[in-house]
Amino acid sequence: MKIIEAAGLSKTYRRGSEEVCALRGVDLAIGQGEFVSLVGPSGAGKTALMNLLGCLDTPTAGTLTIDGVEVTGKKEADLVKIRRNHIGFVFQQFFLIPTLTVAENVGLPLIFAGKPYDNGKIGAILDRVGLSHRADHLPSELSGGEMQRVAIGRALVNDPRIILADEPTGNLDSVTAAGIYGLFEELHRQGLTLVIVTHNPDLAARAGRVIAIRDGCLEDACRK
Amino acid sequence: MNIPALAIRNLRRRKTRTLLTIAGVAIAVAILFALLSFSAGYEQQLTKEMDNLGFSLLAVPKGCPYEATTLILHGGVIPKYLTNDDLVRTRATPGVAVAAPMLLQQVNMDGMPHIVYGIDPDTMIPLKPAWKVNGRFFSANETRVMIIGSTLAKQEDLAPGSVLPFGPAQESYTVIGVLEPTAGEDDNFHFLPLADAQRVFGKEGLVTAIAVKATDVKEIPAIADELEKVPDIQVVTMAQVTGTIMNLVGSARTLLFSVIVIAIVISAAGIMNTLLMSVNERTREIGMMKAIGASGYQIAALLLAETVIITALGGLLGIAAARLGSGLIESFVRGIVPYAPSGSFVSFDPVLVGSCLVFSVALGLLCGLYPAVKSARLSPMEAIRGEWE
Numbered sequence: 001m002k003i004i005e006a007a008g009l010s011k012t013y014r015r016g017s018e019e020v021c022a023l024r025g026v027d028l029a030i031g032q033g034e035f036v037s038l039v040g041p042s043g044a045g046k047t048a049l050m051n052l053l054g055c056l057d058t059p060t061a062g063t064l065t066i067d068g069v070e071v072t073g074k075k076e077a078d079l080v081k082i083r084r085n086h087i088g089f090v091f092q093q094f095f096l097i098p099t100l101t102v103a104e105n106v107g108l109p110l111i112f113a114g115k116p117y118d119n120g121k122i123g124a125i126l127d128r129v130g131l132s133h134r135a136d137h138l139p140s141e142l143s144g145g146e147m148q149r150v151a152i153g154r155a156l157v158n159d160p161r162i163i164l165a166d167e168p169t170g171n172l173d174s175v176t177a178a179g180i181y182g183l184f185e186e187l188h189r190q191g192l193t194l195v196i197v198t199h200n201p202d203l204a205a206r207a208g209r210v211i212a213i214r215d216g217c218l219e220d221a222c223r224k
Numbered sequence: 225m226n227i228p229a230l231a232i233r234n235l236r237r238r239k240t241r242t243l244l245t246i247a248g249v250a251i252a253v254a255i256l257f258a259l260l261s262f263s264a265g266y267e268q269q270l271t272k273e274m275d276n277l278g279f280s281l282l283a284v285p286k287g288c289p290y291e292a293t294t295l296i297l298h299g300g301v302i303p304k305y306l307t308n309d310d311l312v313r314t315r316a317t318p319g320v321a322v323a324a325p326m327l328l329q330q331v332n333m334d335g336m337p338h339i340v341y342g343i344d345p346d347t348m349i350p351l352k353p354a355w356k357v358n359g360r361f362f363s364a365n366e367t368r369v370m371i372i373g374s375t376l377a378k379q380e381d382l383a384p385g386s387v388l389p390f391g392p393a394q395e396s397y398t399v400i401g402v403l404e405p406t407a408g409e410d411d412n413f414h415f416l417p418l419a420d421a422q423r424v425f426g427k428e429g430l431v432t433a434i435a436v437k438a439t440d441v442k443e444i445p446a447i448a449d450e451l452e453k454v455p456d457i458q459v460v461t462m463a464q465v466t467g468t469i470m471n472l473v474g475s476a477r478t479l480l481f482s483v484i485v486i487a488i489v490i491s492a493a494g495i496m497n498t499l500l501m502s503v504n505e506r507t508r509e510i511g512m513m514k515a516i517g518a519s520g521y522q523i524a525a526l527l528l529a530e531t532v533i534i535t536a537l538g539g540l541l542g543i544a545a546a547r548l549g550s551g552l553i554e555s556f557v558r559g560i561v562p563y564a565p566s567g568s569f570v571s572f573d574p575v576l577v578g579s580c581l582v583f584s585v586a587l588g589l590l591c592g593l594y595p596a597v598k599s600a601r602l603s604p605m606e607a608i609r610g611e612w613e
């Protein structure tokens with residue numbers, strides 16, 4: 001069972017009069033419960049691919065299915081629903097709302113999804129990411145690693161089956177980064193599908209599968 | 225947690241900016257509210273005062289009718305008179321229910337000018353249903369008695385029973401009644417029986433003006449036309465006086481309204497600028513919210529909620545400020561308008577409070593609309609990259 005299936009995925013951006021080809025016909029299949037690292041040099045198309053997989057952007061050509069839902073040709077209003085129900089996002093810059101507490105930041109997606117604001121559920125998520133003792137703190141009182149744990153908690157609160165993380169440890173020191181990877185591995189054991197963009201080869205190697213991308217195309221997918 | 229709660233949290237992020245914006249809205253709404261309530265209250269008070277006069281038109285000697293009327297209403301003295309013949313003709317005019325003659329004179333007491341009204345109690349008192357007297361009214365043929373207004377009584381320390389030397393010949397007069405406060409000019413006058421006043425001042429057979437009450441309001445123009453045919457008489461209807469005063473006040477009001485419109489436009493531009501700035505700063509955050517499942521509508525609702533909270537608070541604050549400052553506003557207005565009715569005219573009509581609040585909210589929605597729509601339409605991917613334009 002493939003949870004992510006892409007065929008001939010292309011993305012062309014227009015920058016002024018110049019056309020930039022970010023992805024050139026990517027074929028990709030990721031199975032349910034896989035832990036995938038996406039690596040490659042800057043400008044190779046990692047982020048473009050993540051944006052397509054995360055339904056933040058639409059492909060210029062090709063087809064994409066996420067968690068059994070056909071994404072190609074969908075409008076923004078439908079893409080929002082896919083993001084809400086199937087995908088959890090983790091960003092390099094955390095993007096926490098500074099005036100909300102840790103618990104409230106984690107609960108934010110519930111508001112947008114129109115789900116009940118369930119404090120019990122938020123508490124359980126905080127337990128899962130190891131931040132129960134920080135529930136009422138503001139982001140400014142947290143360390144970088146803790147902030148990223150809040151962001152991961154926020155990604156988990158709508159019970160998605162896929163977690164997409166774009167350089168989640170890019171702003172963290174190596175010890176903290178290793179801790180965050182520990183959390184990802186834990187989530188992987190719990191059955192989530194993870195796709196993580198990273199520059200760090202050691203961390204990339206901790207995934208079950210590493211996909212390298214260069215000039216908008218996948219290099220040979222190397223299995224451990 | 226819900227979207228309005230999130231909006232409040234967002235406003236706390238930039239407290240100074242939020243407070244300044246609220247203050248801007250408050251000032252605009254305070255001026256608007258003060259002016260509107262003044263307008264409504266002024267017209268109300270003026271109409272009330274004119275109604276309290278108890279008559280619908282005034283027959284005055286030919287000359288400058290408006291000046292004469294204003295003088296008479298405020299107790300000024302004009303050196304021209306109507307005669308008993310004029311009074312008879314006025315009473316004979318169809319549609320006239322009551323014609324009350326009055327003689328106005330000015331006397332100096334302790335160097336201060338005092339206004340004396342000679343009135344015919346049988347015709348004047350029915351015109352003034354609001355008059356309540358401590359003591360008693362005089363009858364038409366009494367002499368050396370007077371009724372005085374409440375302000376005057378307080379000023380001169382007079383009460384029913386007081387005796388004072390009065391008139392050119394300093395005859396002794398007895399105060400037989402003090403009017404209860406009428407909140408009008410009547411509070412400042414001496415009232416004498418007409419015949420006695422004519423005798424004291426040597427104006428036998430003369431009156432300054434004749435106040436006319438019509439049998440029906442519809443008759444007023446016909447009465448006015450008929451009376452104008454009398455060579456000595458000029459007619460001023462109270463509707464004309466009110467109209468003239470309201471015209472003068474109206475031009476001042478138009479000027480003030482233009483100032484307000486400018487104040488509101490500036491305030492609106494300020495709000496929109498603040499919003500655009502705050503949205504611009506949060507572009508990436510908006511992108512994040514979209515990535516974790518916020519729809520364009522939800523983003524727009526969040527931003528509109530933020531603006532409406534600002535403008536609604538500003539509106540409340542502005543109305544409160546206008547209420548606290550109403551005394552100040554009133555004394556300022558009294559200084560600049562041509563005829564300020566007695567009594568407070570800054571009214572706090574709940575409908576006006578409501579409409580000013582509705583206006584504040586509408587202002588918020590209007591100013592918030594563009595930033596909200598712009599943010600709602602942002603592509604999540606571009607927003608996360610921080611691309612706003």
